[in-house]
Structures are given as structure tokens and as C-alpha cells.
Amino acid sequence: MNLTKHFTLAELTASSKARSLGLDNTPPPELVPRLVRTAEMLERIRATLGVPVIVTSGYRSQAVNRAVGGVATSDHTQGHAADFVAPGFGTPEQIARSLAPLVDLLGIGQLIYEHIGGKAWVHVSTRTPEKPANRVITITAKGAALGIQP
Template sequence: MNLSQHFTLAELTASNKAQQLRIDNTPPQELVPRLVRTAEMLERIRSTLGVPVVVTSGYRGQALNKAVGGVTSSDHTQGHAADIVVPGFGSAYQVARALAPLVSTLGIGQLILEGVKGKQWVHVSTRTPDKTSNRVITITDAGAQLGIQELV
């Protein structure tokens, strides 16, 4: 099922961990409109960066979210979020730096540059956090910092 021109429901629900653990990661029908909104946000990001966007994690049901160590309040469980990499554009840091000044224009409620356990990606969500200071942050093994910080 296509959610937008370049993003499918299968792409936004795919999970190697779910397959490995035989977890059904099919979203409830009522969350599909949120996934469409997330796909539309990803389309705007793709258009802005001018290259394809790879979704490494999209929707995660509660069982999968727990299996991957996600926080219980994760936007992934509600269909609001996707973790992405954009190899044709650059590193996660370069992607986050390019998107940070455009969050409002692109309909990104929250942008997080994540560098955890040796992996790097960009988390984008259509939901704006309650604390506006958490709208653009960097999370590393050392903790969270405001803004986009270079990962070392």
C-alpha cells in the first residue's frame, strides 16, 4: 500500500527484529492516517535534500518497541516518527544540520540527531514535543543536548 509517492506501508513497518522475533508489526487501521502524514513529511525531506531517504525504523507496535529498547512514550508506536539515513546526501550529522533550520517549513515536529552504540541516524516526527526546547536535539551515549551537535 502506497502512503505517498515514494513511501509504502511495508517500508514504514519493516523490521528485521520483528521478523527475527516473529512479532506482528501491522499497525491498527486507525494509525494509517498518521503514517500517511509521516510519509508526506518524508516526501518533503526527500524533495528538500534532492535524494532518496532510507527509513531504518518507522512504525513500531508496543511489542517491537519493547524488544528494541524504545521508550514507552515513543512516537514510533503512534505512527508519528521515522528514523532515517540519507546516504546520497551525507552523514546523519550533515542531514540533521540541513534539516534543522527547516523544521517548521517541512512539518517536522521533532528532529533528533542520534549517535548511540556506534550507529548514527536522524529521527523525525510529525509530533511537536511539549517542551519546545526539545524540538531539535542531539542524543548520544553521553545523553541529550540541545540543537544539532557534531558527533565524535
């Protein structure tokens, strides 16, 4: 099922962890409109970057979220979030730095540059956090920091 021109429901629910553990990662029907909003945000990001965006994690059922070590309140479990890379544009840090000044324009509620254990990606959510300072942050093994940090 296509959510938008470039993003499908299958793409936003794919999970190698779910497959390997035999977990169902089908979103309840009431979350599909949120996944459409997330896909629409990803379309705006894709157009801004000018290259394809590869979703590495979208919707996660509670069981899948626990299996990957996600926080219990993760926006992924509500269909609000996606993690992605765009190698045709650059590194996740370069992507995050490019998108940070555009969060309002692109309808990004929260932008997180995550780099942990030698892996890096960009997390975006349609949901805006309660604290405005948490809209653009970096998360590493050492914790969270405001803004995009190396």
C-alpha cells in the same frame, strides 16, 4: 500499499527485529492516517535533500518497541515517527544540520540526531514536543543535548 509517491506502508512497518522474534508489526487501521502524514513529511524531506531517504525504523508495535529498547512513550508506536539515513546526501549529522533550520517549513515536529554505539541516524516526528527547546536535539550514549551536536 502506497502511502505517498515514494513511501509504502510496508517500508514504514518493516522491522528486522520483529521478523527475527516473530512479532507482528501491523499497525491498527486507525494509525494508518498518521503514517500517511509521516510519509508526507518524509516526501518533503526527500525533496529538500534531493536524494532518496532510506527509512530504517518507522511504525513499531509496543512489543517491537520494547524489543528494540525504545522508550514507552515513543512516537514510533503511534505512527508519528521515522528514523532514516540518506547516504546520497551525506552523514546523518550533515542531514540533521541541513534540516534543523527548516523544521517549521517542512512540518517536522521534532528532529533528533542520534548517534549511539557507532551508529547514527536522523529521527523525525510529526508530533511537536511540549517543550519548544526539545524540537531539535541530539541523543548520544551520554544523554540528550539541545541542538545538533557532534
